Amino acid sequence: MTTNNLAEKSATENGVYDLAVQSVRELNQALHDQRHQLTCTEWKVLNPKGQHNIAVGVDKKLTIDIQGHAGYYCAGMNKEAEITVYGHAGQGVAENMMSGTVRVKGNASSSAGATAHGGLLIIEGDAGSRCGISMKGVDIVVKGSVGHMSCFMGQAGILAVCGDAGDALGDSLYEAHIYVKGSVKSLGADCIEKEMRPEHIEELTKLFERAGVTDQDPKHFKRYGSARQLYNFKVDNAAAY
């Protein structure tokens, strides 16, 4: 075994990857390998420096701390792992996540949590445009504000925004639940404000508990959902299709 291999082996065993000297590909391979043989549950990624695809496709209950700003698609397709970005996350953080938890300590760029099926995404700062676009069951808590076209075609899951929402919130919405505490610049097609009933307060209370959010009162949020006028195939209109 060469010295390099030794260094790599020890890095894997103690779960510290320095992306200044090791590649994202090596890191991701090491993380994927944990699915077959678990050697380490606590991982640290140093010097991410905005590189793309960090900790993508993890399929094991690992804790992964990314110490800095991440590039595009960080934590994409995550299953089970608890991934924290100690900085800003680029486009598509936690896109298509299946389960687990992804937490961004800074802001996130556009398409955070896009198409994600499950799990929990917490963005402690602001999220850019299209947060939760086409979400399919993920729960997303944004402690700041979200950009335009957030929750576009959202199918299932919860998007809770503690700040404001940009234009066209929930455009062409299916059955995702949206809660916003601040202002909504405009609602998208077929998205309407709905009554905040006790079961919604309860839903939001539980979500905040899971997300470790302690400074928000669900009673201060408004609920938005689908008017269900746009997405239903109506048999009465069959001749028009």
Place this chain on the structure above:
Amino acid sequence: MCGIVGLYLKNDKYEGELGKLFTPMLIAMTERGPDSAGFAIYGDEVTEGCKLTLRHENENFDWQALADAIKTSLNTTVDWFQNNKVAIFKVAAEAESIEDYLASNHQDVRVMSAGKSIEILKEVGLPEHIVDSFKLSQMKGSHIIGHTRMATESAVSMEGSHPFSTGLDLCLVHNGSFSNHNRLRQELKREGIEFSTENDTEVAAGYLTYRLQQGDSLNEALENALQTLDGFYTLTIGTKDGFAVVRDPIACKPAVIAETDDYVAMASEYQALTTLPGIESAKVWEPEPARIYVWERGTTH
């Protein structure tokens, strides 16, 4: 694709190192644009007259003879130095009179930029070769914007690379594509704006030039651009005192901004910002669509 980068210094702390800080930023965007690169640097301001960036295809062009000719025919003073295929001319006369002189006597000399402070340097080739050939790392200044190009709408050529000059001390870099550039080019030609390529960004630059000629402020020109330009774009506009960033209303083209007490930096991707001092604790965010961000000394917003 294409990559864009900008660095604006809020104070004079890093002015001596502007080129050194910017060099790795531009090189970091090579993957987004490996076919050409360029930058517009602001600094070394002339107090009287103007500064022109001139370019000649022949590296051995006799710039001294041109300087002497301008001196004699315009009865003025000329201070100049050469950098690769370009020469920076500092002339105690109005930019327009020199441009007129060149148009009549030296059509082989291209005016890359004109103003008090701006220098536009761009070529075909890998960003790392271009920054080396112009010795960017030794340059000083207050702010700089740059571009790495992956041509989609028109040919790979020096003329088609960015930044594009849009007027005195003004320039534009662009990531994206405009879908209405042909029609707009025709309309602008009728208004007397000249074009030298089939490039879509040149049309956007020409549009800004036209609006500014019509008396728009920079902000008004950009508001009008948001209404008129159809397509996907992130634009960065260099001005004498700073820079502006604007994205189309859909905002498909990426952009990230980082701000500290000492600077504001923008890039297509965060990777271009990682070598800046204090970046780990900078405020980093994605600029909103259809919002005009301007940072200028004195009028920062």
